[in-house]
Amino acid sequence: MTLAARRILIIGGGFSGMAAAIELRKRGAEVDLIEIDPGWRNYGAGISLGGATLRAFRQLGVLDTFLREGSAADGVKICLPHGPQVAELPTPRIAGADVPGGGAIMRPTLARILADATRAAGANVMLGTSFSAIRQDPEGVDVELTHGECRRYDLVIGADGLYSKTREALFPQAPKPGYSGQAVWRAVLPRPPEVTTATLWMGPVKPGVNPVSADQMYLFVTEHRPTNDFVDPQTFAAHLRGLLADFPAPLLQQIRAQIGPDSQIVFRPLEGLLMPRPWFQGRAVLIGDTVHATTPHLASGACIGIEDAIVLAEELDRGNDVETSLKAFEERRWERCRMVVENSARLGEIEIQHGDKDEHANIMRQSLVALCEPI
Numbered sequence: 001m002t003l004a005a006r007r008i009l010i011i012g013g014g015f016s017g018m019a020a021a022i023e024l025r026k027r028g029a030e031v032d033l034i035e036i037d038p039g040w041r042n043y044g045a046g047i048s049l050g051g052a053t054l055r056a057f058r059q060l061g062v063l064d065t066f067l068r069e070g071s072a073a074d075g076v077k078i079c080l081p082h083g084p085q086v087a088e089l090p091t092p093r094i095a096g097a098d099v100p101g102g103g104a105i106m107r108p109t110l111a112r113i114l115a116d117a118t119r120a121a122g123a124n125v126m127l128g129t130s131f132s133a134i135r136q137d138p139e140g141v142d143v144e145l146t147h148g149e150c151r152r153y154d155l156v157i158g159a160d161g162l163y164s165k166t167r168e169a170l171f172p173q174a175p176k177p178g179y180s181g182q183a184v185w186r187a188v189l190p191r192p193p194e195v196t197t198a199t200l201w202m203g204p205v206k207p208g209v210n211p212v213s214a215d216q217m218y219l220f221v222t223e224h225r226p227t228n229d230f231v232d233p234q235t236f237a238a239h240l241r242g243l244l245a246d247f248p249a250p251l252l253q254q255i256r257a258q259i260g261p262d263s264q265i266v267f268r269p270l271e272g273l274l275m276p277r278p279w280f281q282g283r284a285v286l287i288g289d290t291v292h293a294t295t296p297h298l299a300s301g302a303c304i305g306i307e308d309a310i311v312l313a314e315e316l317d318r319g320n321d322v323e324t325s326l327k328a329f330e331e332r333r334w335e336r337c338r339m340v341v342e343n344s345a346r347l348g349e350i351e352i353q354h355g356d357k358d359e360h361a362n363i364m365r366q367s368l369v370a371l372c373e374p375i
Contacts, residue, residue, distance in 0.1 A: 003029055004316045004325040005155035005283070009143055010123075011131060012160030013040055016288030016305030018114040020157055022060050023313035025121035032153075033118065034145065036160075038128030042111030045186035045266050046218025048104045048198060048210050048296075052371045053303040054095035059310055063099065065113050070105030071211035073197035081203045083249035089364070094372050102198060102299075104210040104218065106188070134169055136282045155322060156284040157312070159305075162273060164290040170281045177271040179228045180295050180348050184220055184270055185240050187263040189255060191217040201252060205243050206351065209255065219255060220296075224352050228269045236265040270295040270348065274341045277334060280326040287312060292337040297347040298367050300340045307375045308333055336375065343367045 008024055010017045013035030021033045054072065057063040066072075076089040091101025119125060126145070133144040134156060141153045158166030162177050189209075195217050200208040207221045221243050231239070237259050244256040259265070273293040279286050288305030295301075308329075315329045316322075343363050350360045 002319050003027055004318075004320055004322045005153075006030060007153050008032070008155045008157065009034065009141070009151070009153045010157045010159055011166050012158065012164075012288075012290070013037070013115070013118075013125070013127075014042075014159060014161055014288065014305075015110070015114060015302050016309050017157070017159030018118045019056070019060055019306040019309035020159060020287065020312060021118045021123040022114070022121045023310055024316070025123055027313055027317045029316075031121075031123040032126060032151065033123050034126045034129040034131070036128065036130045040111075040115060040125075040127055042108050043266070044107035045188050045264055046104050046210060046212040046220070047107050047110060047302060048220075048299040049102060050299050050303060050368070050371060051091055051094040051099075051101045052300070052375075053306065054099055054103065056303065056306045056310060058095055058099070060114075060117065060306070062113050062117050063095065066103070066105060066110070067099070069109055069113065069213065070103055071213055072100040072103035073211065074100045074102070075197055076102070077197060077199040079199060079201045079249060081201055081247045081249060083251065089368075091368075092372055104198070104212045106212050106216070106218075109212075130165065131169075134166075134284065136284065141283045154283065155316070158284065158286040158290050159288050159309075161289045162271060162293045164286070166284070167275070167286055167290050170284055170286070171275070174275050175273060177273045177293060180270040180272055180345065181224060181226060181352050182222055182270045182295065182348050183225045183228075184222050184268050184296060185236075185243065186266045186268070187219045187240060187259060188212070188216055189219055189258050189263060191215055192251065192254065194251065201247055201249055203247055207244060207247065207252060219259075222270075222348075222351065225269070231267055233265075233267075236267060237261060237263065240265060272341055272345055274338060277330060279330050279333075283322055285312065285326050285329065292341050294341045294344045295348050297344040298340055298364075298371070300344075300371060303371070304333075304337050304340050307336075311375055332375070336370070336373075339367065339370055
């Protein structure tokens with residue numbers, strides 16, 4: 001097939017931007033990827049991934065590397081605060097019968113895997129670079145880069161995240177990210193042998209652990225915080241230990257005792273964004289957190305951004321013009337991404353309000369079923 005756009009600029013070197021570069025290079029596009037961070041760093045502890053993400057990794061060609069460097073397992077264990085397991089959420093093997101239904105990995109490790117694949121695909125990566133102006137006409141897009149060069153493209157893809165400069169340039173009236181009233185704490189700890197899959201404990205806060213490698217796991221704790229206030233990093237370890245004080249489960253208390261200055265603790269207020277359609281203007285389109293940033297309640301934020309990249313590449317490869325391709329991309333992605341953002345936000349609201357547990361369970365079940373559907 002003939003690509004609707006041959007020469008493409010991707011703004012942002014996060015997960016969705018790298019996935020777009022990999023998929024578009026497979027189809028013969030000339031791809032420039034610009035990333036403002038000269039070190040192309042990715043901060044954070046672990047990231048939990050569902051079967052839909054592993055299915056996307058298979059499409060990208062990085063699944064085997066993920067399975068080697070991360071961790072994959074079936075099911076999510078649900079436990080009471082004092083320890084006994086009361087349920088297990090199934091995680092269907094939608095990436096293939098040979099691939100567990102979920103997993104986790106260190107964020108910097110996943111970023112390195114995708115960066116290596118991006119470069120191996122032949123994308124031209126320019127680090128420490130952003131844009132200063134985007135000017136469109138019916139035939140193309142002129143982009144002034146911050147190192148002084150002006151380049152012309154058939155298509156620009158904005159993948160520069162929650163605080164996107166591209167979104168601001170193209171859609172100055174777009175909504176701003178909103179604080180959810182919750183924050184998440186994450187830490188990296190040694191993995192006890194009994195932690196073989198994702199495990200959650202029910203309580204006033206929702207702690208959980210997930211293996212990220214053969215010998216490490218990450219701890220995550222969601223905390224209700226009515227206002228988005230600064231938290232002194234010097235207090236991180238003590239605060240995180242305090243959040244687990246009311247959970248007598250022996251495993252959690254063992255984990256609590258290990259939290260210290262070397263635990264790579266990350267604190268993140270949870271924000272969300274769902275930009276109304278359209279997600280494109282002329283020959284520029286937005287993907288990933290730039291248009292649909294979600295809280296982590298469905299562990300699907302990275303997933304839907306990477307899926308965006310795959311679907312966009314598929315639509316550009318159907319032999320249609322740019323406008324038709326971008327409309328088809330948006331049509332395929334809107335409902336799935338809306339579902340993840342809005343259902344994740346609702347799950348957070350129920351937790352904050354100590355709301356209906358049946359509603360929470362139904363939303364989880366319906367969302368996970370929907371995520372199993374083809375993209």
